[in-house]
Amino acid sequence: MELIELKDLFEMDCGSPSPILLSNDNELFITFYVDKQSLSAIPQERNTIDDTSVCVLKFNMYLKYSFGIPGDETIHGHPYRKLGMESYSFYELKNSDLIKSLQDIDQVHPQYNPKKWEIYRHYILTFHDNMFECIAQGFEIREENTSLYNQAAIMFNQL
Numbered sequence: 268m269e270l271i272e273l274k275d276l277f278e279m280d281c282g283s284p285s286p287i288l289l290s291n292d293n294e295l296f297i298t299f300y301v302d303k304q305s306l307s308a309i310p311q312e313r314n315t316i317d318d319t320s321v322c323v324l325k326f327n328m329y330l331k332y333s334f335g336i337p338g339d340e341t342i343h344g345h346p347y348r349k350l351g352m353e354s355y356s357f358y359e360l361k362n363s364d365l366i367k368s369l370q371d372i373d374q375v376h377p378q379y380n381p382k383k384w385e386i387y388r389h390y391i392l393t394f395h396d397n398m399f400e401c402i403a404q405g406f407e408i409r410e411e412n413t414s415l416y417n418q419a420a421i422m423f424n425q426l
Contacts, residue, residue: 363389
């Protein structure tokens, strides 16, 4: 396995990115706060109603996702840590053990086709309090200048 950091796509808010997930059978959206430039040297508490600057990731044709532990205080206990996984980052895991285990399950399907699995990727987002993993064919990304909750409503209408 090889962990590749997907850099320069966004700068995650390291304090409280507050991720929100929405999905249907094929598409999955996750949105979270990105770091916005502050003119103040004093850290500002995030206002989840009025603050803006969010990142939206849309995962296309996802097969599986998980969301939960570890957070930044326990990430050192995760098996991918030895591959270089850090908090507040976005990764693709090449030669994924999770994709392999899903493919092993799928082999019992009467129309199993190993070529189908070549397009799937294993994505990992590490936040402050949790981690998100997704097996999908790809993703789209955009930044929006709206509140997190307004963006969640927009995502809901796109499903």
